[in-house]
Amino acid sequence: xxxxxxxxxxxxxxxxxxxxxxxxxxxxxxxxxxxxxxxxxxxxxxxxxxxxxxxxxxxxxxxxxxxxxxxxxxxxxxxxxxxxxxxxxxxxxxxxxxxxxxxxxxxxxxxxxxxxxxxxxxxxxxxxxxxxxxxxxxxxxxxxxxxxxxxxxxxxxxxxxxxxxxxxxxxxxxxxxxxxxxxxx
Amino acid sequence: xxxxxxxxxxxxxxxxxxxxxxxxxxxxxxxxxxxxxxxxxxxxxxxxxxxxxxxxxxxxxxxxxxxxxxxxxxxxxxx
Numbered sequence: 001x002x003x004x005x006x007x008x009x010x011x012x013x014x015x016x017x018x019x020x021x022x023x024x025x026x027x028x029x030x031x032x033x034x035x036x037x038x039x040x041x042x043x044x045x046x047x048x049x050x051x052x053x054x055x056x057x058x059x060x061x062x063x064x065x066x067x068x069x070x071x072x073x074x075x076x077x078x079x080x081x082x083x084x085x086x087x088x089x090x091x092x093x094x095x096x097x098x099x100x101x102x103x104x105x106x107x108x109x110x111x112x113x114x115x116x117x118x119x120x121x122x123x124x125x126x127x128x129x130x131x132x133x134x135x136x137x138x139x140x141x142x143x144x145x146x147x148x149x150x151x152x153x154x155x156x157x158x159x160x161x162x163x164x165x166x167x168x169x170x171x172x173x174x175x176x177x178x179x180x181x182x183x184x185x
Numbered sequence: 186x187x188x189x190x191x192x193x194x195x196x197x198x199x200x201x202x203x204x205x206x207x208x209x210x211x212x213x214x215x216x217x218x219x220x221x222x223x224x225x226x227x228x229x230x231x232x233x234x235x236x237x238x239x240x241x242x243x244x245x246x247x248x249x250x251x252x253x254x255x256x257x258x259x260x261x262x263x264x
Contacts, residue, residue, distance in 0.1 A: 003218050004211035030210035031203035034194050037217035038210065039245050070253070071260040079257065086234075087218060088242035090249075116208040123203075138252060151198045184192055 001062070003089045007041050008117035009062065010082075010091050017055035020046040022109040022122040024094060026144065029133070031112060032126040033147035040090040044106070047095045063091065074135060075099035101131060101164055126152050127161050134170040134177075146177050150184070 001009065007027070014021050022028070025042030045052075056065060059082065066081040075097050082091040096106060105128035112123040124132075126148055133145040149156070165174045198206060225240045226232065232240070 002215045004215050007211065027207075027210070030207045033206070034198045035206045035210035035213055037213040039214075039217075039248065067262045069260045069262070070257045072257055073255070078260065083242070086238065087222075088238055088245050089218060090245075112207075113204045114207055116204075116211045136256060138256070140252070147195075147198075150195050153199065184195055 001086070003041075003087070004116050006062075006084060006087075006089055006091075008114075008119065010041065010043065010059065011114075011117070011119065011121050013055055013058045014043065014045065017051045017058060019048075019051050019055055020122075022106060022124055024124070024132075025092070028124050029129045029144050029148060031123055032129060033144060033151050039088075040092055042092045042094060044094045044096055044102075062086075075102060077102070101128075101135070101168070104128070104164075105132070126155075127157050130156070130161055130174075131164040131168070131170075134165060134173050135168045137170070137173065142173070142177065145174075146181065149177060150181050153185075 011023075022044050023042070024044045025040070026036075026038040027041050030036070030038070063082040063084055066083055068081070070079040070081075071077070072079060072094075077097040077099065078095045080093040080095075082093065084090065096102060105124050108125050108128060109122045110125065111120040113119075114121050130145050130148050133141040133148070161174065162171065165171045201209070221241055221244075222237055225237050225244075229237070229240060
């Protein structure tokens with residue numbers, strides 16, 4: 001299977017298991033920025049049993065679960081990694097935390113058409129991807145936030161973005177990126 | 186020159202629907218993995234597919250650890 005087919009496979013499996021989810025990370029950002037390749041597929045899920053075990057069992061012939069669980073330092077979010085057996089494409093499963101911005105992002109998610117696999121998928125809004133990228137703040141996150149802001153132009157809810165960036169102490173970084181974008185129109 | 190290319194890519198992305206941008210990203214990802222796999226095969230001729238995948242995974246794992254630095258830490262193991 002190609003990587004795009006793996007994304008469709010995982011989305012179908014998570015739907016069939018009845019697990020609430022939203023696409024995350026770079027793949028979610030691709031809806032809003034200049035497209036680029038990615039090395040993995042992030043999903044945020046609301047974990048509950050027995051659905052999670054059923055999901056893992058359904059994907060087990062294709063993916064193996066990394067036994068190591070990881071903790072994200074800013075929000076305490078837990079991460080599992082599913083490793084594709086035949087390629088090096090991984091799926092990262094983030095467990096929905098009680099972080100206030102995560103909950104806001106979750107409540108604002110929307111079903112978006114995914115033309116490449118002829119289905120819909122729950123996807124965060126552009127504003128939440130900017131906030132999330134700036135919060136992590138790694139070099140690629142900053143580039144992606146810049147790309148989303150540049151491509152989306154005026155179609156962004158700036159008071160919402162600024163409120164969360166203030167809460168996360170990222171307003172200066174947001175302002176720096178906005179100031180660095182040249183006029184393109 | 187680079188500015189012109191960058192501007193052209195942004196204007197193209199602005200004109201696309203979200204699902205078109207997503208589909209293009211998936212095509213790029215398929216292509217990137219094909220290129221990365223071929224690069225590993227070129228560096229290790231004669232390796233079977235499983236070995237190529239293992240070597241590629243090793244490269245990408247190094248990248249993940251770099252990205253995870255100071256942001257993610259191992260919590261516990263299921264095994």
